[in-house]
């Protein structure tokens with residue numbers, strides 16, 4: 001799914017900390033140069049690239065006077081404020097040597113949970129891409145608190161890929177793809193070259209990080225792939241240090257795992273991506289069982305007659321969570337009426353209130369259909 005008007009292929013590339021820094025808590029110029037050379041080749045071929053780079057904490061903690069990567073939030077934030085500047089300085093220099101300008105975009109989750117700010121980030125990225133710049137994105141680590149974090153850059157990169165309507169997401173790590181179990185723990189683990197669906201077996205085989213600088217391990221990559229797939233974007237996962245990995249990844253020839261979207265995959269448009277992955281629900285609607293079943297089928301709105309109970313106070317246009325009478329989460333939707341109006345409508349006779357459409361199906365994202373938790 002691509003939203004840009006020109007014919008250029010848009011690719012989001014995410015690289016993990018261990019693939020950019022040395023063991024001693026410093027930027028590895030050699031690793032950065034290798035990847036930047038390949039990005040520059042893709043640019044020469046006409047690709048539009050958004051580069052999601054981790055490594056701020058890993059590149060900064062030594063200069064903060066620490067021997068190991070910090071675990072406390074203030075120390076991580078202090079390390080990131082040193083490392084982020086160093087990273088951008090290095091990227092700017094290296095890309096300039098290839099004739100390309102780099103720019104920095106630091107994002108917090110609250111920038112995405114506000115729909116206007118979300119659209120502003122997209123507009124900014126579009127201008128940069130159309131003008132041939134290489135935006136370098138990271139979470140704004142120095143100001144975000146744990147509770148309001150994307151948490152890891154795998155997640156951030158999938159959301160950025162959805163935001164810019166990328167054709168492909170490439171996640172580069174210290175491992176050459178997804179295995180059926182953690183290869184660091186199981187020597188017999190097998191590489192999965194093509195994945196069309198994230199099954200419970202795949203989830204069970206995805207473990208934690210193997211390095212002392214990584215965040216989230218394979219688990220967070222699988223969660224990110226689910227978001228990318230639901231946004232209609234295929235993902236490649238491979239090893240950053242393999243020569244020409246980026247060039248081969250875009251042409252489908254690289255060693256690694258290709259997660260392919262198919263006609264069967266749910267493909268959320270940008271409005272529904274925002275509802276599903278970025279909005280924060282302001283209240284809840286409890287609905288009757290028959291309505292739950294028909295919502296899981298496509299194209300079914302929620303009518304006033306489907307509603308058993310309204311929880312919380314919200315305005316018209318708010319995103320609310322839809323649950324069943326047992327509290328099971330069904331999905332998220334944008335309401336056409338305020339909570340007070342819905343309560344008033346529900347008090348009308350059955351015949352009268354049937355005509356009120358409370359949530360239109362275009363503004364509804366159903367977890368049952370996605371098999372993916374939605375909402376913050």
Ligand SMILES: Nc1ncnc2c1ncn2[C@@H]1O[C@H](COP(=O)(O)OP(=O)(O)O)[C@@H](O)[C@H]1O
Pocket residue numbers: 015016017018019172173174175177178179180181182183184205206207208209210211213214215216217218219
């Ligand atoms: N099923 C699996 N397949 C591949 N790698 C796995 C799996 N389960 C856990 N891992 C671990 O995940 C690590 C990659 O995640 P992480 O350390 O967070 O990397 P990055 O810093 O690149 O984001 C691998 O080095 C590996 O040890």
Ligand SMILES: N[C@@H](CCC(=O)OP(=O)(O)O)C(=O)O
Pocket residue numbers: 015016017018053054055056057058080138139141151152153154213214215216217
């Ligand atoms: N934003 C953090 C990186 C968080 C993260 O996801 O790290 P990684 O697992 O190495 O991709 C930083 O720049 O240090």
